[in-house]
Structures are given as structure tokens and as C-alpha cells.
Amino acid sequence: MKFLTTNFVKCAVKSCDASDLSFPLKYEECELQLQEHDFNPEFLISMLPRLNWDAVVQVAADLGNTSLPSTKPEGIENNEQLLKDLHSLLLETQIINGKMTCRHCGHIYYIKDSIANFLLPPHLANS
């Protein structure tokens, strides 16, 4: 799973929908891998409006990266160094194995073989 995807997914349990705590998930015991892609600033810039910056910062911190500014900087479009950092964080960083926990209900999801599994056990799916 790409780091970028951590910015898109929350807890799948329906009763967690209303809680701000269900996004982003908490990332632990993650095995990371860098998968190189050509630097494409245009593509990255087109993705910026979709990002929840606070969640980027929070998940980066979960994974041990505390170098990001805590508020979304102005004019990222023209900040080549930051764009390069974001490129390598969002698009090149893959979580190969790991654990994602909902801060609201405590349910744990796993990433195996780079694929995140959001399937729910019966008592959480049926409710």
C-alpha cells in the first residue's frame, strides 16, 4: 500500500463513520519499501487539493518521519525540495506489511504482501 493511500482510508466500521478519530488510522509495526518512480511535479500538484495535510503529518509521524511542516505550506507548487520530499513519501513509500488501528473503536486491520485488508469480522459487519 502506498503512503498516499493512508490519506484516503478510514475505519470501515459503520458506527465509526461519524467520529473524527476513525481517520487517519494509526500505523504500527510497518515494514516499508521504497519503490522508485520518475519525479512528476505536475502529477503531484494535481493530487495536492485532495490531501488532508494533518493526516499526512500524523501518519508520517507514525512511521517515524517528523520532518514535515505541521500546517500545509503556501505555494508548495513552487517549492521543488518539498515536492521531491512529498514525491518520495506519498508515491514511492510502500507499506509492505503492517498494522492499522482505528483510534475510535480499536479495530485492527493488516497490510500483507503490500495489500491492505479492510474486511470486517461478523460482529462488526452485521451491526
Added chain:
Amino acid sequence: MKDYLVYLSQAHVGFRRAELESLAEMHGFIADLSGLSEKSPFFVVQLENDEQAAQLIRRSVLSRAIYELWGQGATLDELHADVRHRSAALVSKYRLSSFKFDIVSYQGSRKSREQQLALINSFAYLALEGKIKMKNPDQIFTVLEAYSIVNQEPAPQPDYMYFGREVAVSERSRGVLERHEIAKRPYYGTTTFDAELALVSCNLAQARPGQLIYDPFVGTGSFALAAAHHGALAYGTDIDFRALKGKGPGRRLATNFEKYGTSHLFGDVLCMDFTHNAFRKNLVFDAIVCDPPYGVREGLKVCGTNREERFEGKEKIVIDGQYAYLRRDFIQPKKNYSLDLLLDDLLQFAAERLPVNGRLCFWMPVANDQDIPTLVPQHEKLQLVYNLVQEFNKWSRRLLVYAKRDANYKGTTITSQERGLQNDFRNRYFHKFK
């Protein structure tokens, strides 16, 4: 406005108008396609300029090419008369360009070298002075002829002829179908969707660079590959972990993206039950394209069990100090679900997540004797813009295309309850439509 000639493929003729309309709309203009008929591979359309012509055709899968029209006629004499008349105003711009001539004979028999030269030389009055270049000429002048088939043979003379300057060729003419051939992919399976129609679906979805496209039932990823081909970032989910994992290293979905040079547009595939969706509510998907599970080659399942009491022991048992259902190796059980309810969920999801004018495109198989209008789901926030049919022997497959409209729009709603009559395609399929 100028006259342009479009040369179409005769494949999936019922989808061609929708594809071109969608591409024009995507580029912000409206083209009058009233000249297009299912019987003919040619039609004339009026457009602003070459740029619009290229925008209309370059990405098309069901077209072949577009030409600035320099003349047309039912006979060669008529054609020349028209070319002499029209080219007076057109030719000066290209007089010194390097060029070559091309001949397209729709359903015609092969011309000998002498016949080709004779035809080309009959345009000598254009008095082109540029160099003749067979490779990468500045301009390609093309004679296009349409022949009828009489007694299984091409008629001796064409029914109609055109002459034009090539402006753009389509994805199809650039070989996308050969490159996307399913059997040549490192990873495919029994559910893999037809490559050509997957690319067409993504044209109807108006997938383009900068966009996020979602296939909720991604399987082996035909639509995701097609969306990335058109430059969009592709995301997919599937309830079947094995489908997402592929068939081992070098034979998974990511490998297909590598083969097509679109790795950077492969967002992710996630194992997810669509009905228990984990994408955050305010994430906007620009379009949703899919082939939902109809239960023929794959199951329609959702998370859960019908025997909750019996299962409770299995999930709540504590192993090594942790509940079983929280462990890495826990396998979430699945139960059956109704297709009609799933389609309601799909429309509701699209209504919530698409931006204004964003599209939902999905395929729905139906038996031929079923009453179609009662089967097509509708949501008041989504306008059904196309309902296109691909015919098979006893059944057909429909591509339904919806566009999300703004807050003032209120269309009809047809939920599974209103549809009443069930789409029991799976049963009918296995009972051979008796």
C-alpha cells in the same frame, strides 16, 4: 466552422456516438454528430479547428482517424470537381510541406501499385511542391473510398469517395488494442473484462490526467489499466484477496501496469467489501467504472455470516492474549447478498462521492426477454445519460452511464424495491435462459 471527415471502426457501432460525445464534452465543446449512422464508417462533422478535431479523435477507441475535408463525391469525377473547388482556399498553406498520399478503401479489394499511382496522380492539379516523404511527412493526404459488398465480393466501383488532409489518428490506429490484448498480459483471469470495451468505458467516464478513478470490483484490473492508459490515477477494491495478490511475483496487477508503462498511475488495490467501504467520506472520486459481480464467474459476497451465534465463538476466542478477530491470520467469513441491493449501494455511493458532472459507468448483463426499463436502477441525484447494448445470443450486456448533477437536479429514483422484478441473471444463465 470547417468540415472534417471522421473515419470510424465498425466495431461496437452502438457505442460510437456516446464515445465521441463524451470526448467532446470532456474537452469543453459540443459537436453535432447527427451525420453519424450505424451503417457507415464515415461521417462529416463541423468543428472549429484542427485542435478540436484532434481532441475529438486522438483518444477514441472506436474511431480510426479524422481529416480536414477537401472534397467528396459519388464518383471520382464528382470528387475531383469538389476538391478543385474547395482546395483553392486550403492548399496554399500546405503547398511547400513534405507529404505523402494514402488510400483507405473500406471493404474494397486491394489495388495494384499501378491503380494506386493512377489514383494519386489524378490529384496532380493540387500542384503540391513539397518533398514526398514516406516516413513522418508533414502532411498526409488521403483518398477514402466506401465500397458495398455484392455477392460477397467488393463492388467494382466505390459508392462514395472523400479526399482529406489527415489531422489526427485514434488510439485504435496507434495500436492500443494489440498492446492491451488480454492474453499478452502478465496477469489476467476468467473475470478479466474485454480490453477494448474497458477502454471505451473509461472514455465514457471521461477519465483523464489529474483524476482519481475507482473500480469497486477491480478483480484482475481491466478498468484500472484502462483508466491509467487515459492518464488517470486508478484505485480498485475487491473482496477477494487472491485476485488482488495475483499469481505470484511478476504476475500481479502491478506487473500489468509496468508492462504498459503506467506504474505511476497505479494508485492501489485494497481488499475491501464495497458495502463496508473504508474510503473516507469526503474523498472525491472523479469517476467510478466497473463490472459488478453477477455471480456467473465470481461470487457476490459481503462480509458477515448468517449464523452469528455459531460464529461468535470463533471470533471472540482469545489466542495468545488477543481476540481471534483482531489477529493477522483471521479469515473474515462472507455471506451472500443480493445484486439488486448492491446496485442500489453503488448508485448511492456514486451520488455521495462524485463531483458535479462526474460519471458512474457500469456493466449489467440481462436476459433478452427481460423488461429492461424496469431493471435499470436510478437515483434522483444521477442522470442516466447512456444505456448502451452489446448483444450476445440469448442475453445482452448493457453499459449504463450516469452523470451526477448539481444540487438543483432531481431525477427519478428506482431502487430495488421499485424494480421489484429481480435481475435473476445468474439463475437464468445457469439454466440456459429457458
